[in-house]
Amino acid sequence: MTTKLTRLAIILLLCIVTAAGCAPFAKQTAIQEGQEVNYNTNAPTEKPAENIELTLWSHYNGFEAAIAKFQALNPNVKINTKLFTYAEYVSAYLQAIADGTPPDIMMVDSGDFGHFTAIEGLENLLDAPYQAGKYAKEFSPALWDSAMGADGKSLISFPLATGPTVTYYRADILEKHGFPSEPEELAVYMEDPANWLNMARKLRGSGIYITQWDNETLLLFEKTMGTFDRKLNFIRSNQIFYKAVSIAKTVNDDGLEAHLDIWTDAGVKAIRDGNLAMMYLGTWGADQIKSWAPETEGKWRETRLPFGLYGWQNSSNFVLPSAGKNKEMAWKFIEFAVTEQSKEGLFGAVPAYLPARGNAKELAVTNPFLGGQKAYALHEKMMAKVQEFPITPLDYKAQEVWQRGIIEGIERKKDTQKIVEDARAEVEKAVQRDKEILLGNFKN
Numbered sequence: 001m002t003t004k005l006t007r008l009a010i011i012l013l014l015c016i017v018t019a020a021g022c023a024p025f026a027k028q029t030a031i032q033e034g035q036e037v038n039y040n041t042n043a044p045t046e047k048p049a050e051n052i053e054l055t056l057w058s059h060y061n062g063f064e065a066a067i068a069k070f071q072a073l074n075p076n077v078k079i080n081t082k083l084f085t086y087a088e089y090v091s092a093y094l095q096a097i098a099d100g101t102p103p104d105i106m107m108v109d110s111g112d113f114g115h116f117t118a119i120e121g122l123e124n125l126l127d128a129p130y131q132a133g134k135y136a137k138e139f140s141p142a143l144w145d146s147a148m149g150a151d152g153k154s155l156i157s158f159p160l161a162t163g164p165t166v167t168y169y170r171a172d173i174l175e176k177h178g179f180p181s182e183p184e185e186l187a188v189y190m191e192d193p194a195n196w197l198n199m200a201r202k203l204r205g206s207g208i209y210i211t212q213w214d215n216e217t218l219l220l221f222e223k224t225m226g227t228f229d230r231k232l233n234f235i236r237s238n239q240i241f242y243k244a245v246s247i248a249k250t251v252n253d254d255g256l257e258a259h260l261d262i263w264t265d266a267g268v269k270a271i272r273d274g275n276l277a278m279m280y281l282g283t284w285g286a287d288q289i290k291s292w293a294p295e296t297e298g299k300w301r302e303t304r305l306p307f308g309l310y311g312w313q314n315s316s317n318f319v320l321p322s323a324g325k326n327k328e329m330a331w332k333f334i335e336f337a338v339t340e341q342s343k344e345g346l347f348g349a350v351p352a353y354l355p356a357r358g359n360a361k362e363l364a365v366t367n368p369f370l371g372g373q374k375a376y377a378l379h380e381k382m383m384a385k386v387q388e389f390p391i392t393p394l395d396y397k398a399q400e401v402w403q404r405g406i407i408e409g410i411e412r413k414k415d416t417q418k419i420v421e422d423a424r425a426e427v428e429k430a431v432q433r434d435k436e437i438l439l440g441n442f443k444n
Helices: 002-018 064-073 086-099 110-115 132-138 141-146 171-176 183-190 193-204 216-222 239-253 265-273 285-292 327-339 375-383 395-411 416-443
Strands: 052-058 077-083 105-109 158-164 166-170 278-281 300-303 312-319
Touching: 052 086, 052 327, 064 077, 064 327, 077 327, 086 105, 086 110, 105 110, 105 327, 110 312, 110 395, 132 327, 141 158, 158 327, 158 375, 166 171, 166 183, 166 285, 166 375, 183 193, 183 300, 193 239, 216 239, 216 278, 239 395, 239 416, 265 285, 278 285, 285 300, 300 375, 312 327, 395 416
Parallel strands: 052 077, 052 105
Antiparallel strands: 105 312, 158 312, 166 278, 166 300
16 A cells, blocks of 8 residues: 555656646646647547457456447457456466456456455555446445455445345245245245254155255355454354354254255255255356256246345456556446446346346246246345345455364354354454454554
8 A cells, every 4th residue: 555655646746847747637728838829720630549458357257248338339449358267266366466467357256355355456446537436325335345445445346246145945845745835935934943944854754955064054144244344353253143053053963964065966966856955056046956957947946045034145346456557448348337238137147236226127037947937036126135245354264264163063062152152262363363464454
């Protein structure tokens, strides 16, 4: 930050000394002494727009429509995209920023955003010439806050889309075993943990499961709030997580988990065979399940999460590297994609920009795999209650320690409150030094 301010001070000083052209957005009209004045009233020939080439890096595609329309509106601009696998994109981005060779635009998933919130090399979009603050009221306050840097003061990303965590379930299996099969009826039934546990027990008797692991229910609660607040205080030591751990303990004690991972061959087989009748995924879940078990089309439905939870799965966020060569045009594209193109729909994702929601065409779309259910309409409805939250640089180490502590506590059959408090203590110990460094940087 000091380096940036120093550079800015030098630039301003040079502007004052040379009194020349350091204000690209200011219209210079004063006539200098000795300056020749052209009194020709004929309009000067307009200089052709300079050709500009932008590069967008992402870990997923789907920008074709936005790029084509933006290029049509700006014929002098060409946008190239480069795709990375999800596993490699974070390290590739960070290396490029460190080397001073980033692209013009980067797309970052909220789950990985904490790797970028405390580093130099990204533009604060609240500053000129971007002035993104004018859009603050057109995003949910929680999502806007999640787009901030670790200090909570600089806006280092501009969200394109956001989405809930959804329950996918086999309606035919639930109906056969006497449970609600209509989406909202099932959601209301599952609000009471006792009902969800009763369903898990009864289905297990037929070799059918509604959770992969005992701590999967804990993960659902984690989708509702962050790990740390803006002052980096740990915020999971509360009644909400006592309840979450209590449910997970019952799942473990009663053997209600499938002990399967859906990302393995065994997990996929369980889905195909109807042995796993419920999953908790992002809004992309229907397409993923269809790729695994296309023969089950029409048997699946989706609804909100059990236990009355409204969980945040993720958001997609544009970031603007400071070392980019065409930052103003790059911002112009980001601004267009978020505030204009998203109004045309985002392939089923929920637009982050609130005025882009309520698209009648999108709300009417039905999904044959989900038995003709209007899934996108449900996603928008859920997002009205979902609260996004900041992802901090401490989250990754903290999550590893937290999960290990909870799982060990459950296996050792500790008291619920002691499990949570012991895990909290281990997390705070593990991140103490990093926390001190970050808080020190916030003060500078």
